[in-house]
Amino acid sequence: MTAPLRVALLGCGTVGGAVLRLLDEQAGDLTARIGRPVQVAGVAVRRPDRHPEVPADLLTTDALGLVARDDVDLVVEVIGGIEPARSLILAAVEAGKSVVSANKALLAEDGVALHAAAAKAGVDLYYEASVAGAIPLLRPLRESLAGDQIRRVVGIVNGTTNYILSRMAETGAGFSEALAEATELGYAEADPTADVDGFDAAAKAAILASLSFHTAVTAADVHREGISAVSATDVARAAEIGCTVKLLAICERVAGEDGDTVAVRVHPAMIPTSHPLAAVGGAFNAVFVEAEAAGQLMFYGQGAGGEPTASAVLGDLVAVARNRVAGAAGAGPTAYADLPARPIAETPTRYHVSLDVADVPGVLATVATAFAEHGVSIATVRQDGHGDAATLVIVTHSAPDAALSSTIAALRELPAVRGVTSVLRVEGLS
Numbered sequence: 001m002t003a004p005l006r007v008a009l010l011g012c013g014t015v016g017g018a019v020l021r022l023l024d025e026q027a028g029d030l031t032a033r034i035g036r037p038v039q040v041a042g043v044a045v046r047r048p049d050r051h052p053e054v055p056a057d058l059l060t061t062d063a064l065g066l067v068a069r070d071d072v073d074l075v076v077e078v079i080g081g082i083e084p085a086r087s088l089i090l091a092a093v094e095a096g097k098s099v100v101s102a103n104k105a106l107l108a109e110d111g112v113a114l115h116a117a118a119a120k121a122g123v124d125l126y127y128e129a130s131v132a133g134a135i136p137l138l139r140p141l142r143e144s145l146a147g148d149q150i151r152r153v154v155g156i157v158n159g160t161t162n163y164i165l166s167r168m169a170e171t172g173a174g175f176s177e178a179l180a181e182a183t184e185l186g187y188a189e190a191d192p193t194a195d196v197d198g199f200d201a202a203a204k205a206a207i208l209a210s211l212s213f214h215t216a217v218t219a220a221d222v223h224r225e226g227i228s229a230v231s232a233t234d235v236a237r238a239a240e241i242g243c244t245v246k247l248l249a250i251c252e253r254v255a256g257e258d259g260d261t262v263a264v265r266v267h268p269a270m271i272p273t274s275h276p277l278a279a280v281g282g283a284f285n286a287v288f289v290e291a292e293a294a295g296q297l298m299f300y301g302q303g304a305g306g307e308p309t310a311s312a313v314l315g316d317l318v319a320v321a322r323n324r325v326a327g328a329a330g331a332g333p334t335a336y337a338d339l340p341a342r343p344i345a346e347t348p349t350r351y352h353v354s355l356d357v358a359d360v361p362g363v364l365a366t367v368a369t370a371f372a373e374h375g376v377s378i379a380t381v382r383q384d385g386h387g388d389a390a391t392l393v394i395v396t397h398s399a400p401d402a403a404l405s406s407t408i409a410a411l412r413e414l415p416a417v418r419g420v421t422s423v424l425r426v427e428g429l430s
């Protein structure tokens, strides 16, 4: 019988546990698809006593020792975080072992160096699971669309926050309750502030922008806002204008007189309920890709959870194992374009603003003047009076984000404005 390919599994939590189970359940099919059996050589964990499901002789707390073993051919990293994951991946590739990872935080911080190390060693580094869980997205960007020019990628790439926002909109559930459910279901990161504050989505946006535009984008290049400031009022105001609130990742290649730039941002936004992304509920993700020749493409599916993510990990494992059987590594991504990042301040956006004002003559004109003075044009305005107060709901036309944020600062200073009760960007309105 052909000698098996031996796999080191680093981490056995939500994703690692599902990978281990599927490797066992699908052993026969995987052997047929790869041309050689795949066998688990060892499973590195922090607390072996917490893993009665794993055969004791496979468990180890020495992840580095496992990676270095001569009988290990391939490494699956599902620990997460920067260290020790980075050192373990580098040790693996330097020892000639191809790596599959689900670690967006690490790839978004240090992808260039990790790819360089993998290319130097002639091994593969695949990470389909790192963005949008089960959805085949990175390989289509890296391979299927390699002959096209991608201009824009926009989507929902964090399952936890989408689950929270969906629950808030559909059932009126509170933020903490919805987050606890998402954690229980295995969607949230080990530290869920990575989800709530947009770090996870920003890392994914950096990976998407790097692959789409053939340039190096790190998480630090991404403008990031999470959902912790999204209130029940924001959700209600969105519903009043036929919108819903979603955390969006938007990656754009922008043509300019001095050459192209990339603008990459993650923030909550109101989108019309008729927009295809508005129907993406729970932990599902969806990503639109706009390419010059292909036009618009949509990718949709489960963006988080043990089994869906393990599906992507196993897909990568089959790919790197096939390459290993063929005796060659696949082509890595290219980053030749060297495009600078455009700051959010210069990025055109639209705002929805809700104000509590004193219902006195001239208040509307005073508010309108504040917008005009900052070069921001108003698209719609609605005034609801109640007693001596009124609510003004304003949707702007597109303007540089800096102009919009200085308008909000100026509004807060106006004596007639009693409170700025909701400020959210708006996307997808015609």
Ligand SMILES: NC(=O)C1=CN([C@@H]2O[C@H](COP(=O)(O)OP(=O)(O)OC[C@H]3O[C@@H](n4cnc5c(N)ncnc54)[C@H](O)[C@@H]3O)[C@@H](O)[C@H]2O)C=CC1
Pocket (backbone or CB within 6 Å): 010, 011, 012, 013, 014, 015, 016, 044, 045, 046, 047, 061, 063, 078, 079, 080, 081, 084, 102, 103, 104, 105, 129, 130, 131, 133, 186, 187, 188, 189, 190, 303, 304, 305, 306, 309
């Ligand atoms: N849960 C999900 O839906 C998804 C997770 N991911 C990514 O997959 C990776 C793993 O995520 P989860 O399985 O959800 O996390 P988890 O927290 O459930 O599992 C991580 C495991 O790694 C172990 N670990 C930590 N340090 C270790 C060390 N030094 N040596 C050995 N084991 C160690 C932990 O004990 C834990 O069992 C992360 O990079 C995450 O961002 C990607 C897509 C979806």
Ligand SMILES: N[C@@H](CC=O)C(=O)O
Pocket (backbone or CB within 6 Å): 130, 131, 132, 133, 157, 158, 159, 160, 161, 187, 188, 189, 195, 200, 303, 304, 305
């Ligand atoms: N915590 C992440 C897991 C998948 O990447 C999410 O909620 O999307």
Ligand code: NA
Pocket (backbone or CB within 6 Å): 128, 129, 130, 131, 132, 133, 134, 135, 136, 137, 138, 312
């Ligand atoms: Na994916």
